[in-house]
Amino acid sequence: MRIIKLTTLIIIVSIIITSCSGNAGKKLNADNESLLLSTLYQQKSAEVVALSYQAYNIAELRLNQILEHNPYDKPLAIIVDVDETVLDNSPFEAKSILENTDYPTYWKEWCELASAKALPGAVEFLNYAATKGVEAFYITNRKVEFQAVTMKNLEKKGFPNVDNAHMLFRTIESNKEPRRQKVLQSHEIVILMGDNLNDFTDLFEANSEPERLQNVNDLKAEFGKKFIILPNATYGAWLDALTKGQPEMSKKEKLDFLTKQLESF
Numbered sequence: 001m002r003i004i005k006l007t008t009l010i011i012i013v014s015i016i017i018t019s020c021s022g023n024a025g026k027k028l029n030a031d032n033e034s035l036l037l038s039t040l041y042q043q044k045s046a047e048v049v050a051l052s053y054q055a056y057n058i059a060e061l062r063l064n065q066i067l068e069h070n071p072y073d074k075p076l077a078i079i080v081d082v083d084e085t086v087l088d089n090s091p092f093e094a095k096s097i098l099e100n101t102d103y104p105t106y107w108k109e110w111c112e113l114a115s116a117k118a119l120p121g122a123v124e125f126l127n128y129a130a131t132k133g134v135e136a137f138y139i140t141n142r143k144v145e146f147q148a149v150t151m152k153n154l155e156k157k158g159f160p161n162v163d164n165a166h167m168l169f170r171t172i173e174s175n176k177e178p179r180r181q182k183v184l185q186s187h188e189i190v191i192l193m194g195d196n197l198n199d200f201t202d203l204f205e206a207n208s209e210p211e212r213l214q215n216v217n218d219l220k221a222e223f224g225k226k227f228i229i230l231p232n233a234t235y236g237a238w239l240d241a242l243t244k245g246q247p248e249m250s251k252k253e254k255l256d257f258l259t260k261q262l263e264s265f
């Protein structure tokens with residue numbers, strides 16, 4: 001009898017705690033519902049953690065191979081993107097879902113917190129590279145107004161090369177090629193890491209979905225060699241490419257359009 005009463009009490013307390021905490025009771029607006037699974041995948045799946053370790057482990061293997069027979073005269077550099085490559089912005093996506101808002105709403109607030117977690121393996125790998133004299137350059141499409149808070153975030157997490165010389169933020173254009181060329185003036189770029197194909201080469205700038213696929217097939221030998229990609233199911237050029245050339249759509253129209261892109265049998 002006492003056991004039954006105790007069990008009942010635990011259940012009641014659990015219900016109260018659950019309903020008072022976090023996001024219980026929040027009703028998702030259908031507009032942002034499509035982000036739910038992709039954000040949970042990024043934020044909660046151990047698979048994403050494993051993929052991140054996999055990416056940085058491969059990067060270390062490649063770096064060791066290169067250092068063993070380094071044919072370059074110039075100092076070596078590794079290019080990393082920031083968002084969803086070294087820093088995890090899934091709490092921003094979660095906020096967008098729960099408040100039914102879109103980028104850039106809350107983006108400034110999120111960046112200014114400077115509290116994004118480091119992606120698993122990133123800090124360790126880039127510090128390892130630093131011990132070998134290989135510098136990291138951070139080429140990101142975060143706007144330059146967020147450079148100081150991003151540097152604060154990177155520094156807090158223990159990343160190396162957190163100084164103005166190694167930060168190449170977005171000023172006038174999102175195409176990263178001119179910034180890669182700038183690094184190439186003084187360094188040999190041996191590895192590029194990103195969650196978006198245009199983190200690697202401008203062949204992927206503003207391409208349609210079939211063109212992107214073709215370019216990946218053409219460049220297949222580079223993946224896991226010079227180009228190392230991390231997973232991002234929540235946003236990116238892959239999603240923009242699906243709607244490329246379409247007229248302006250409401251969220252509902254976009255969802256309908258995307259549903260039609262599914263390949264069924």
Ligand SMILES: [Mg+2]
Pocket residue numbers: 081082083084085194195196
């Ligand atoms: Mg990114």
